[in-house]
Amino acid sequence: MANQFFQNNGPYNISEILHILNLKNLKVKKKNIKIFDVKDLLSAGENDISFFHTKNYENIAKDTKASFCITSNNLKHILPKTCTPLVVKNVLLSISKVTEKFYPSSINDKFDQTVLQIEDTKFKKKVIFGKNVLIGKNVSIGSDCYIGHNSIIEKNVSIGDNCLIGSNVIIKNTIIKSNVKILDNCIIGKHGFGFFPLKNNNQRYPHIGIVIIEDNCEIGCNSTIDRGSMSNTVIGKNTYLDNQIHVAHNVKIGENSIIAGQVGIAGSSVIGNNVKVGGQAGISGHLKIGDNVEIGGGSGVIKNIPESSKVMGYPAKSIRNFIKENK
Numbered sequence: 001m002a003n004q005f006f007q008n009n010g011p012y013n014i015s016e017i018l019h020i021l022n023l024k025n026l027k028v029k030k031k032n033i034k035i036f037d038v039k040d041l042l043s044a045g046e047n048d049i050s051f052f053h054t055k056n057y058e059n060i061a062k063d064t065k066a067s068f069c070i071t072s073n074n075l076k077h078i079l080p081k082t083c084t085p086l087v088v089k090n091v092l093l094s095i096s097k098v099t100e101k102f103y104p105s106s107i108n109d110k111f112d113q114t115v116l117q118i119e120d121t122k123f124k125k126k127v128i129f130g131k132n133v134l135i136g137k138n139v140s141i142g143s144d145c146y147i148g149h150n151s152i153i154e155k156n157v158s159i160g161d162n163c164l165i166g167s168n169v170i171i172k173n174t175i176i177k178s179n180v181k182i183l184d185n186c187i188i189g190k191h192g193f194g195f196f197p198l199k200n201n202n203q204r205y206p207h208i209g210i211v212i213i214e215d216n217c218e219i220g221c222n223s224t225i226d227r228g229s230m231s232n233t234v235i236g237k238n239t240y241l242d243n244q245i246h247v248a249h250n251v252k253i254g255e256n257s258i259i260a261g262q263v264g265i266a267g268s269s270v271i272g273n274n275v276k277v278g279g280q281a282g283i284s285g286h287l288k289i290g291d292n293v294e295i296g297g298g299s300g301v302i303k304n305i306p307e308s309s310k311v312m313g314y315p316a317k318s319i320r321n322f323i324k325e326n327k
Contacts, residue, residue: 044064069083070098156210178215180217207249278312
């Protein structure tokens with residue numbers, strides 16, 4: 001599936017990719033093979049390039065359909081025979097360079113210079129809006145929607161029917177389904193906190209994913225939802241986020257979940273359905289939180305939590321053990 005919001009400058013010959021990675025002397029069967037896209041392990045197909053940097057994704061890596069995969073020497077044996085490993089010293093830095101070549105526009109999040117006052121767009125009679133509302137290119141808005149004062153819907157946004165967008169909201173690179181409420185001062189769809197510390201210059205990681213907010217969700221005031229780096233950031237149906245919540249890039253939150261104020265969810269963690277998270281809890285990256293889990297307020301989650309568990313504390317443990325230890 002083509003990337004709907006970021007232009008792909010490919011395809012490129014694999015020889016060009018090898019040059020970027022300083023692997024010019026690597027022997028591949030055909031140096032003129034064309035690489036059409038860069039994708040995550042799960043969605044990559046034939047003639048795509050992917051990356052594999054941690055054993056957390058071993059089960060996906062062994063079945064990837066990617067033709068080439070940037071990886072490390074100690075992980076290359078996990079890849080299928082149909083996938084050629086490209087062994088490098090720093091996997092994430094390397095895939096960043098390749099992604100930037102395919103999607104150069106995904107690096108910088110400069111303000112959208114294409115925006116117009118909503119009065120000068122086709123939405124002026126379709127949307128109920130406040131003062132100083134700006135709309136960018138490639139924007140669609142359904143029926144019965146409200147947009148508050150000083151909000152900016154930048155380019156590459158789709159908003160469904162019966163949605164409420166509060167005041168001082170900025171949205172870009174996002175698909176919002178129907179019956180969604182985005183409350184005041186939210187920022188949705190900007191790039192995540194992905195960069196590589198170098199000596200005198202931190203190199204930012206391209207974010208070519210988007211944010212998808214499913215039907216009947218509510219996003220509380222002053223919340224931030226980052227778009228995905230390689231895959232998408234997703235908020236499932238009927239999930240409610242309280243105020244001042246940060247959802248980092250690639251996070252997937254399931255349906256019917258409730259997350260209280262000041263919770264932070266680090267990148268690439270997957271939260272199940274019917275999950276409840278208490279205020280000021282923190283969930284580390286690349287974790288899996290099962291369905292029907294309850295996480296107490298102020299907890300620090302640093303490992304996977306199986307479904308139907310109730311945990312609390314730092315590090316988060318079963319509530320029964322937490323209460324015993326803190327009598």
